[in-house]
Amino acid sequence: MRLRLWPRSLAARTAILLLAGLVAAQAAGLGIEAIGRAGLQRLEQGRHLALRVMELYITVAKTPPAQRATALRELRLPAGITAQLDSEPPARMLVSPLPVQQLVRLNMALVPLPPALRPAEVVLLGSPAQEQMMIGLRLPDDPTQPDDPTLTRRQWLNVTAVLPAPRPWQDPDLLAAFLLMSAVAAALTGWAVVRLSAPVATLTAAADRLGEDVNAAPLPEVGPSEVTAAAAAFNRMAARLRRFVQDRTLLLAAIGHDLRTPITRLRLRAEFVADDELRAKMLADLDDLEALVTATLAFGRTATSREPAAPLDLAVLARTLLDEAADARPELAERLVYDGPEHLTVRARSTALKRALGNLVANAIAYGGSARIRLLPPEVAGAPVRIEIEDDGPGLPPGETEQLFDPFRRGEESRSRETGGVGLGLTIARDILRAHGGEVTLANRGEGGARASVRLPA
Numbered sequence: 001m002r003l004r005l006w007p008r009s010l011a012a013r014t015a016i017l018l019l020a021g022l023v024a025a026q027a028a029g030l031g032i033e034a035i036g037r038a039g040l041q042r043l044e045q046g047r048h049l050a051l052r053v054m055e056l057y058i059t060v061a062k063t064p065p066a067q068r069a070t071a072l073r074e075l076r077l078p079a080g081i082t083a084q085l086d087s088e089p090p091a092r093m094l095v096s097p098l099p100v101q102q103l104v105r106l107n108m109a110l111v112p113l114p115p116a117l118r119p120a121e122v123v124l125l126g127s128p129a130q131e132q133m134m135i136g137l138r139l140p141d142d143p144t145q146p147d148d149p150t151l152t153r154r155q156w157l158n159v160t161a162v163l164p165a166p167r168p169w170q171d172p173d174l175l176a177a178f179l180l181m182s183a184v185a186a187a188l189t190g191w192a193v194v195r196l197s198a199p200v201a202t203l204t205a206a207a208d209r210l211g212e213d214v215n216a217a218p219l220p221e222v223g224p225s226e227v228t229a230a231a232a233a234f235n236r237m238a239a240r241l242r243r244f245v246q247d248r249t250l251l252l253a254a255i256g257h258d259l260r261t262p263i264t265r266l267r268l269r270a271e272f273v274a275d276d277e278l279r280a281k282m283l284a285d286l287d288d289l290e291a292l293v294t295a296t297l298a299f300g301r302t303a304t305s306r307e308p309a310a311p312l313d314l315a316v317l318a319r320t321l322l323d324e325a326a327d328a329r330p331e332l333a334e335r336l337v338y339d340g341p342e343h344l345t346v347r348a349r350s351t352a353l354k355r356a357l358g359n360l361v362a363n364a365i366a367y368g369g370s371a372r373i374r375l376l377p378p379e380v381a382g383a384p385v386r387i388e389i390e391d392d393g394p395g396l397p398p399g400e401t402e403q404l405f406d407p408f409r410r411g412e413e414s415r416s417r418e419t420g421g422v423g424l425g426l427t428i429a430r431d432i433l434r435a436h437g438g439e440v441t442l443a444n445r446g447e448g449g450a451r452a453s454v455r456l457p458a
């Protein structure tokens with residue numbers, strides 16, 4: 001499996017880019033700071049070394065030449081410094097002069113000395129990396145006996161000093177400041193990214209809601225100008241969509257409504273047809289036509305209804321539906337069963353939801369001769385409520401359960417039956433349930449009969 005280093009989410013990508021920039025800027029700043037600190041440390045080292053060397057030199061120079069070696073041996077030298085007396089200045093195997101040497105020379109010159117004690121010559125050498133340094137100071141001849149004939153050789157005090165490399169990073173303050181700055185900047189970055197990407201999630205949710213329900217509440221037009229503009233554009237689009245859907249359904253309803261009068265008139269006229277058989281057929285056709293018109297009007301009403309959502313007891317609704325069905329078909333009363341809790345409340349538009357579930361129950365009764373409503377409360381918090389409407393009929397035509405939800409779609413069975421409907425029942429049921437954020441699907445039960453499964457947000 002390939003490791004996903006580049007995340008897909010906009011927020012994560014933005015955060016990574018910002019943090020990378022932050023790290024680069026911090027590193028550069030830290031580098032500049034370190035260079036400055038290293039310079040300061042060198043300066044301090046140079047000053048310190050110059051003073052130590054001059055102290056040493058003064059002690060040795062004040063001692064008569066013959067006792068200098070002994071005196072030097074007895075001296076306690078600071079750490080990192082060794083010194084010896086020689087007849088020559090330090091060997092020239094090291095390069096010279098480097099900035100630190102010049103610094104040391106400058107500092108040595110600052111130490112006030114009586115002329116007699118001043119070193120006659122100074123040689124300064126350093127290794128290329130400046131971690132080692134040699135300082136040769138020519139000692140004055142015996143100040144008490146300037147013309148000592150025994151003193152034929154010059155004396156040099158050769159000091160070797162080890163200079164530790166500057167360590168600008170080893171400062172706990174610097175590290176703490178860096179960590180604190182990084183943490184604050186990272187926290188701010190995270191906060192900004194989450195805030196900036198939130199409107200995208202809001203827009204996604206709003207688009208989803210609009211897909212389910214054209215009458216969904218508009219997006220609040222607040223926040224930064226780009227977000228406000230996007231929300232306003234989204235709301236304009238939703239309004240146009242709503243008007244479009246409304247126009248279509250109003251048209252449908254208008255046609256349905258206007259058809260009623262001619263149908264009534266035709267029915268009256270059909271009564272005068274002398275041929276019994278012809279009259280019966282005409283009246284049956286007119287019944288069909290009227291059912292079609294009624295269903296079309298109902299469809300128009302669901303699409304345009306603006307009923308508010310309110311707490312609704314699903315258990316009571318289910319039992320009411322079954323009672324009403326039993327009143328209409330008393331011979332089926334035994335086969336209309338409710339199975340579920342005493343009460344289960346959800347927020348819903350009650351007339352609409354009653355129509356949706358009523359259509360499913362009507363189908364179970366019409367095509368399955370029975371209906372069992374099973375109400376299943378959510379198993380975990382946040383899960384949807386499930387409602388299953390089952391029958392013991394012949395079941396659904398295999399392979400086209402989804403198409404049955406299309407408007408005016410009817411099974412062969414239903415078309416040839418006298419009691420067959422219009423083909424809008426499932427369309428309306430699905431419309432309503434989706435507008436509630438739910439869903440309905442159809443399936444055949446393993447043991448025979450059909451099952452409509454409804455999910456509804458709790």
Ligand SMILES: Nc1ncnc2c1ncn2[C@@H]1O[C@H](COP(=O)(O)OP(=O)(O)OP(=O)(O)O)[C@@H](O)[C@H]1O
Pocket residue numbers: 295359363364367368391393394395396397404405409410411412413414415420421422423424425426427450451
């Ligand atoms: N429980 C069921 N058992 C078998 N077939 C079903 C069942 N429910 C629906 N159907 C099939 O699905 C078709 C579409 O159902 P739908 O409810 O949309 O329309 P209808 O019942 O024919 O008409 P309407 O409900 O508008 O009066 C039905 O004609 C029927 O063939």
Ligand SMILES: [Mg+2]
Pocket residue numbers: 359362363421425426
């Ligand atoms: Mg139906």
